[in-house]
Amino acid sequence: MRPLLAGLLLALALPATAQIYKYTDANGNTVFTNQPPDGAASEKVELPPTNAIQAQPPSAPASDPASTELEAIYQVLELIDIPDAEALRANNGTFSVSVRLEPRLQPSHSLRLRLDGQPYGQAVNVPRLQVVNVDRGEHSLAVDVLAGTKVVQRSAPVSFTVQRVNTSSPALRPPPAPTPRPSN
Known part of the structure; x- marks a missing residue:
């Protein structure tokens, strides 16, 4: 799998190193292309070297404050x-x-x-x-x-x-109100 991936990446990088040609078309427009035109005068374009950036070492991942010792600011x-x-x-x-x-x-x-x-x-x-x-x-x-x-x-x-007091306890319920008795 790795050789296949490396080959694909190299194939993608090849057009970046191809030669560039410059010519003027029939309408007077300047054209840049990677293939020299047939029957038209063209000149090779010399490009300056590309920028190179050095690979940086990976930084340590941000740590979770809950999983590491925290710096003691307060004694x-x-x-x-x-x-x-x-x-x-x-x-x-x-x-x-x-x-x-x-x-x-x-x-x-x-x-x-x-x-x-x-x-x-x-x-x-x-x-x-x-x-x-x-x-x-x-x-x-x-x-x-x-x-x-x-x-x-x-x-x-x-x-x-x-x-906490359990408010549904029978001991905490108020006594029932007396019911009136009918008078005879």
């Missing part, structure tokens, strides 16, 4: 205010977390949460972030430091459990 980057020994009680699944950063957040950086390994919410420049309507159960939460849309640093994930 301390961690989520705080998340209970780890007990379940987080949030009946509507909404709660806030704080981010501890040292040094302070740079003006060109922003913070975005990562809930269960997926980006969560909008990037903001304040160290207090809100999580809204999280299902009950076990979750992990981390914070990304972004420069534009690029992740420049990520905190270690913190595991936690959300406990």
Whole structure:
């Protein structure tokens, strides 16, 4: 297969090295061609050498920030205010977390949460972030430091459990309204 491909590429390159002829046709137009005309005076056109470009070594592919170590810009980057020994009680699944950063957040950086390994919410420049309507159960939460849309640093994930009240529980239903008795 490779010899066939190499032969085809060479065949395509041959016309690029052919001789060029110049002549004037019967209407007085200048014509350039790769074959000398019959019965007309023509001259060979000498072309300057073609440009040559050296092959560049392939560059390393762009790496995925999630799969490589990110450069540590902040000495301390961690989520705080998340209970780890007990379940987080949030009946509507909404709660806030704080981010501890040292040094302070740079003006060109922003913070975005990562809930269960997926980006969560909008990037903001304040160290207090809100999580809204999280299902009950076990979750992990981390914070990304972004420069534009690029992740420049990520905190270690913190595991936690959300406990929500089951509103369909019979114990939480209001008692039925008393029915009026007919008077005799």
